Amino acid sequence: MTALTTTASPLLRPYEGRALRLPNRIAMAPMTRGRTDDRTGAPDALTAAYYAQRAGAGLIVSEGLWVDPAAKGGPGIPGIASEEQTAAWRGVTSAVHAAGGRIYAQLWHVGRMTHPAVLSGGLEPLAPSPVRITGEEIYTARGRLPHVTPREMTTGEAEAAAAQFAAAARNAVRAGFDGVEVHGANGYLIQQFLAENTNRRGDRYGGSVDGRTRFAREVVHAVAAEVGPERVGLRISPGNPENEIREEDPAATYRALLDALDPLGLAYLHVIERGAYPALADLRPRWSGTLIANYNGSTPTRREQAEPLLESGTADLFSFGRLFIANPDLPERFASGARLAEPRWDLVYGGGAEGYIDYPRA
Template sequence: MTSPLLLPYDGPHLTLPNRIAMAPMTRGRADDVTGVPHPLTAEYYAQRAAAGLIVTEGIWPTVLGKGGPGIPGLVTDAQVDGWHAVTEGVHAAGGTIFAQLWHVGRMTHPLNLPDGAAPVAPSPVRIEGEPIYTNQGNLAHVTPRAMTTAEAEATIADFAAEARNAVRAGFDGVEVHGANGYLIQQFLAENTNRRTDRFGGSRAGRLRFALDVVEAVAAEIGPGRVGLRISPHNPENEIAEEDPQGTYRALVDAVDPLGLAYLHVIERGAYGALADLRPRWSGTLIGNFNGTEPTSQRAGEQVLAAGLADLFSYGRLFISNPDLPARFATGAPLNAHVPGLVYGGDAEGYTDYPALGDRVGSAVRSLS
């Protein structure tokens, strides 16, 4: 029986050869000064173009949203040109690619920002636990500076401008990163949003920034080219959501009528987001699990078979298996990724994982 992951998908805005998405993954290889993607980034994504849909690593809309060394931007002409080479490579290989729009909010450090600027966030709530990675190693977080209302509005405009640049760079669409404890989720969560202006104060206030970003981006490039990623109840990066069901039902109910390309839901925590939100979302839904081990083929198949999502995204398996759909189709063995080579560096651990047809790949196959 054909795996449900390998069936073609014909949705309202997406026509894809299979239901396997490549999940967004930061690789820290951009030029740290210019924010231009690494010259090998085009090859890296082109190697993975057999994914039904590629979502890029997070890309900043303003340098204040940059989370660490080697994270790319999509603001300057040089950055747009760098990404243009990436989209050309993926399109030449027959793929579809969305750019992830990512502002980290408080999840950064003055050493990662120009002129030692303080990180900005909805409220001055410092991360107490895990340190943050900088070019001087792991350091304790500083207390972020609360955005003024005008700064929040300017940041929404930055997201819209980034979406426009993404289209200039040839992307098929963009994904707004509303997950994993970064800026947008910092506005959504009770513990990180203590504002009293229109971007806080009540559930509707906490939702306002996310909704304004999505609406501004959709107005800029058309809703059919916009996805939204969320991770309800994900405690990562010291997020504490008191009422995930109330928050995310309200968010999804407000976003659904916009007619976006998709909703991308990371299932994590006790809430059971996919089952709860699926009936409320009328468009394409992408599922993702975020556990300690890379998610298995079987787990994605079960989600699709249960009707909880239309597509399923894989992260870590795509780091080390550029031809993941072919491996799922044939049951070929999977390469494991080398954890020390995930972030930063050059080709090693980036573009040198073998596909099945490659010399090393054939050797693996003949052994199996």
């Protein structure tokens, strides 16, 4: 891997935090690519090559890995719940480490964002409350289908789901990942518990801010107890309307969540800012550890948007998603000023090597 040239960009400065020591401040954001064998949910040599090509990132966060068969959100999405999957991910982490990189596994439960046609063995979508998505369809191996009404999780099932995250974290560390990121963003299960419109529960997981944040707190505590808080990150997207989420007062919800979790000493907090709520500016003072910023918009974020956040101290790292698809050597391109390539959008999801590992370096 070629050493980066000296540059004034804060993105290319080394970073040393409480748990992370990185050669630059560029993170590769988690991105679903849908290229896993759907029968096994296990990655292969193409996956290893894909991530190793991008090992110049200060930190790679893997695509979302389902923590339980009921947590899977679509065809071709990998898991970290079985021995076969755990063994297969060792090939990926070994390739990244051999290329000089660092990689965290994103732990994912989609909640209501799945379909019986995606799940196997007669499983059904689970969620905090039986609230169906009505404005869009879901992609399955049978094509696009209307969402179904999820089944409300029992109190015991919510407790079991936190344990599934912890077991998946243990598998990820056994597979050689440097740590794990709990996916609490983008309208999936954890955010479904946080949001008022998808959480209408009357038990201890619903109602007040304390009730709605309980599941997120229990998941993070369980994962941290399993692998150590210094190996755990959390991703959130306060106020993000994606997947028909409506949070009435994201400031109150996420301030309370961070106040409860900051003392744990996690590896990092990964904040997606999208929507009217200024999440980064509001939450930065409440988080004493490493903060990774991300903008979730309709176009890829450019370095000019990221650099002021680092200079101001609002964030310590910035995660880029779509730019990494076509630019496996993104940090080097930032350093040299090389032109950024555009992805082939029709090849982003599913398929084989084309549009996955065949993008050239600058």
